[in-house]
Amino acid sequence: MLVRKPIWALSCALIFISSLSACSLLKNSENTAQSDTNNSPKIKNIILMIGDGMGPQQVGLLEEYATRAPNSIYRGDNSAIAKLANLGVTGLSLHGPADKLVVDSACSATQLATGVAAGSEMIGLNRAGHKVPTILEKAKGLGKSTGLVSDTRLTHATPAAFAAHLIHRSMENEIAEQMIQSGVVDIMLSGGLRHFVPKNYALPEHPKGFEANLKASALSPKSKRRDDKNLLAEASSKGYELAFNKSQLQQAQSTKLLGLFANSAMANGVDTSHGRVNVQPSLSDMTQTAISTLSKNDKGFFLMVEGGQIDWAGHNNDAGTLLHEMIKFDNAVNAVLEWAKGRDDTIVIVTADHETGGFGFSYSGADLPKAEQLNNHKNDVYKPKFNFGELSILDKLYAQKKSYGDIWYEAKGSAFKPTPEKLIKTVNKYSEFAINLDDAKQILAEQKNAFYQRGHKSLGLKTASKIHDFAPFYVYLTERPLNLIGRALSSKQNIVWSTGTHTHTPVGVFVLGPEALSKQFNGLHTHVELGKKMQRLLMH
Structure with missing residues (x-):
């Protein structure tokens, strides 16, 4: 007698068999990945570059400029970032904090450094x-240089x-102390001299040792310490x-080097491109x-390289400076690419x-486009309905001669803010995109700060430049005039800006190295996962 099993029983059996198959496939996949890792070359060096x-x-801005700008300094060649991506593996990563949606640089870098979820504005916690x-500290513990x-x-x-x-x-003063006192970093090169010298610091009349170097550099230290x-x-004694x-x-x-080349930040990308900071x-x-x-x-070694002022140009909605900052960072990527490509230990x-x-x-x-007669369409004209942006915009962005911050500083001089006429003259002197009187008046207009917080470093002003939309997202009140310059020029640049702060947009992950190891970075990740993957590579 034929006994019919219930449909649910057959379904359970099929699910069980499918699960066994999936587990088997997963196990085989894990075994293959483990085999690839075991058979891959030993990694000595990890270089992490953070834009x-x-x-x-x-x-995209950088690559469009590099390959499509009529007068690109790249002469149509790919950017170094694109070359590295094409030689290696490309993925994406989400970077949110442990319990919030939008990240700041400290939390994000902490998650990359530790592989552990962190809170907003924390350092190494x-x-x-x-x-x-952190991965740097672990590398030091393994005898690597950092x-x-x-x-x-x-x-x-x-x-x-x-x-x-x-x-x-x-x-930052405490950060400087920890960096020097721990001795965990062998090579430190950046700005920030002001956090390493005592209050009221003055060079002796006849300096010796490192102070002779400081005097010869022509830097004038202005301490931020209390x-x-x-x-x-202390660093010299160590x-x-x-x-x-x-x-x-x-x-x-x-092999132990501390280089501090500015009191605060180093030169911006515009000044670097124009050779003003030799x-x-x-x-x-x-x-x-x-x-x-x-x-x-x-x-081997662990090295972290940051192109930090890409962020600052974004905060200021300054597209010309943003392009120059991307080029500055890309030049550093190119230096790493030239050293690392072809190596199986990096x-x-x-x-x-x-x-x-x-x-x-x-x-x-x-600025809608004009009609154009095409050879193969004698009875019709080619006329797009909208302005899709001329490639010449890319050259004009590169031609910007000063950052918006420097433009504003020059325009106002010793005054609290410039006159409309002085602002027009200064912006139009350094930018290929011009503003007019109406633009200048809007840039200089002020309003009550609806987000006033007494004693708050950013929001502690009772009045601020008038932002017509998304005002809560323009929190750096002293920089709002720069945002408004960007807004005034945006339609001429075919550019939009949605905020003066950060977005949750997933970021690119471009990895070059032995295929068996680099392929794990393909796909969508989180920064916590990236941090863990880097630490596993360190121990590989």
Whole structure:
């Protein structure tokens, strides 16, 4: 007698069989991945490059300029980031904090450095506030050499997250102390001198040692410390060689090196492109020095390189400076690519902490295109309905001669703010895109600060520049005039900006190295996962 089994029983059996098959496939996949890892070359060196604020759209700006601008300095060739991506593996990563939607640089860098979810504005801590060892510290523990390079300040959020452990990123004096006293970083190259010299610091009349170098550099230290701690002297006593300009960096011989090349941030991308800062090493110069020094260690090294001012240009909605910052960072990527390609002992990871500004090119109803007669359509004319953006815009962005911040500073002089006429003259002097009187009046208009918080570093002003939309997202009140310059020029640039802060946009992950190891970075990740993957590579 034929007994019919219930449909649910057959379904359960099929599910069970499918589950066994899936488990078998998964197990085989894991075994294959493990086999690939076991058979892959030993990784000695990890180079992590972080474009602060560099979302996919910022990478797109660079590549559009490189390959399509009529007068591109790349002459139609791909950017170094694109070359690295094409040689290696490309993925995406989400970067949100442990318990919020939008990340800041400190939290994001901490998650990359530790592989542990962190809280907003924390440095080297988990969300509960506990100290977590970073990949740089673990590399040092394995006998590898370590390095941090940034074009902002050494004590700024991103480099700090790899070598310090503090409750808030603003504690830059304490960050400087931890970096020097721990001795965990062998090569430190950046700005931020003001956090390493004691209050009321003055060079002696006849300086010796590192102070002779400081005097020769022509830097005038202006301390931000509230105590008498001289961290330069402490670093020197711990065996660090100190450098304060490009020539001193080039002449450095030690495998322990502290280079501080500006009181605060180093030169921006516009000034770098126009060759106005020859006394400072470029981001590429610092990166090359770091690699050549760190690679002397037979056990290998960990190096983090930050292009930090991409973020600042995004905060200011300054598209011309943004392009120059991307080029500056790309030159450093190129230096790493030239050193690393073809090596089977090195992994290079290029990513970002987040996107800044909600930047993008967009088509519009302004300046509509004229009709065009095409050869094969004699009875019709070609006339797109909208302005999709001329490629010449890319050249005009590159032609910007000063950042919006420097334009504003020059226009106002010693006054609180410039006159409309002075602002028009200054903007139009340094930008290929012009403003008019109506634009200037809108840039200079003010309103009551609806988000006033007494004593708040950013929101502590009772009045601020008038933002007509998304005002809650323009929190850096003293920088609002720069945002408004960007807004005034945006339609001429075919550019939109959605914020003066960060967005949650997933960022690119571009990885070059042995295929068996680099392919794990393909797909969509989180920064916590990326941090864990890098630490596994370190131990591989």
